[in-house]
Amino acid sequence: MLSTVTILSLVSGAVAHGIAQAIIADGVFYNGYNPSFQYATPAPVTVGWKTPQDLGNTFVPPASYASGDIICHLSASNAMAAAPVKGGSKIEFQWTPWPVTHKGPVIEYLANCNGPCETADKTKLQWFKISEVGFLDKSLKNGYWASDQLIANNNSWTTIIPPTIASGNYVLRHEIIALHAAGNANGAQNYPFCFNLAITSSGTDKPAGVLGTTFYKATDPGILFDLYGSWTSYTIPGPPKYTGGVEISQTLPPKATATATGIYTQF
Numbered sequence: 001m002l003s004t005v006t007i008l009s010l011v012s013g014a015v016a017h018g019i020a021q022a023i024i025a026d027g028v029f030y031n032g033y034n035p036s037f038q039y040a041t042p043a044p045v046t047v048g049w050k051t052p053q054d055l056g057n058t059f060v061p062p063a064s065y066a067s068g069d070i071i072c073h074l075s076a077s078n079a080m081a082a083a084p085v086k087g088g089s090k091i092e093f094q095w096t097p098w099p100v101t102h103k104g105p106v107i108e109y110l111a112n113c114n115g116p117c118e119t120a121d122k123t124k125l126q127w128f129k130i131s132e133v134g135f136l137d138k139s140l141k142n143g144y145w146a147s148d149q150l151i152a153n154n155n156s157w158t159t160i161i162p163p164t165i166a167s168g169n170y171v172l173r174h175e176i177i178a179l180h181a182a183g184n185a186n187g188a189q190n191y192p193f194c195f196n197l198a199i200t201s202s203g204t205d206k207p208a209g210v211l212g213t214t215f216y217k218a219t220d221p222g223i224l225f226d227l228y229g230s231w232t233s234y235t236i237p238g239p240p241k242y243t244g245g246v247e248i249s250q251t252l253p254p255k256a257t258a259t260a261t262g263i264y265t266q267f
Contacts, residue, residue, distance in 0.1 A: 071212035087201025088163035126209030183226035
């Protein structure tokens with residue numbers, strides 16, 4: 001007989017869009033938060049912020065941009081653990097399968113908790129953008145987007161912790177904005193997820209940030225955007241990227257070169 005957690009996971013997966021379910025930091029795997037964890041006893045302690053209201057793997061709409069939901073997802077509460085990382089290190093986000101129809105940018109922010117992130121007030125954190133990738137190729141139908149590259153990367157995405165920032169306890173916010181319905185008012189779909197990091201760094205920068213509730217407006221050109229129209233450019237929404245942010249080069253996946261017959265070897 002299937003357990004309650006297993007059943008919920010299967011049901012959620014059947015109707016879901018996706019969640020960032022884990023990270024790999026400095027080569028070490030850490031669980032993010034899965035909403036089904038609320039039914040486990042004891043509940044796992046994770047580096048991912050808790051989102052028990054996201055059982056349907058749903059999104060945050062533009063109508064909620066002024067609420068705390070846009071910061072780390074629906075009714076998100078603090079993670080009780082942190083992943084130790086060094087400035088300049090890579091962080092890999094591992095997603096559940098992302099739907100190919102949900103094209104859009106991938107964005108990362110950091111916020112210094114100036115103390116324990118376990119007790120930080122998310123609505124008072126000052127966030128600065130460290131990475132942003134929009135579309136990579138306009139020649140393909142509806143464009144080849146960061147979300148398409150994420151799918152091609154086996155539903156994973158990698159960002160770099162800026163080596164110039166000061167040591168401290170930080171929250172890392174990772175987000176996909178799906179644009180398939182964004183041609184309509186309140187149609188964009190934000191999927192933000194947060195993770196606690198304990199960063200040690202030789203850097204000294206303490207970048208200025210903005211409140212999460214001021215990231216976006218419903219009428220921003222990167223939010224109200226007709227993916228299926230005759231667009232030629234895309235403006236990634238949100239504040240300007242921190243000058244010390246390090247982008248990882250994203251390229252189209254290689255084309256298949258072998259035929260369907262492949263290589264035959266007789267044994």
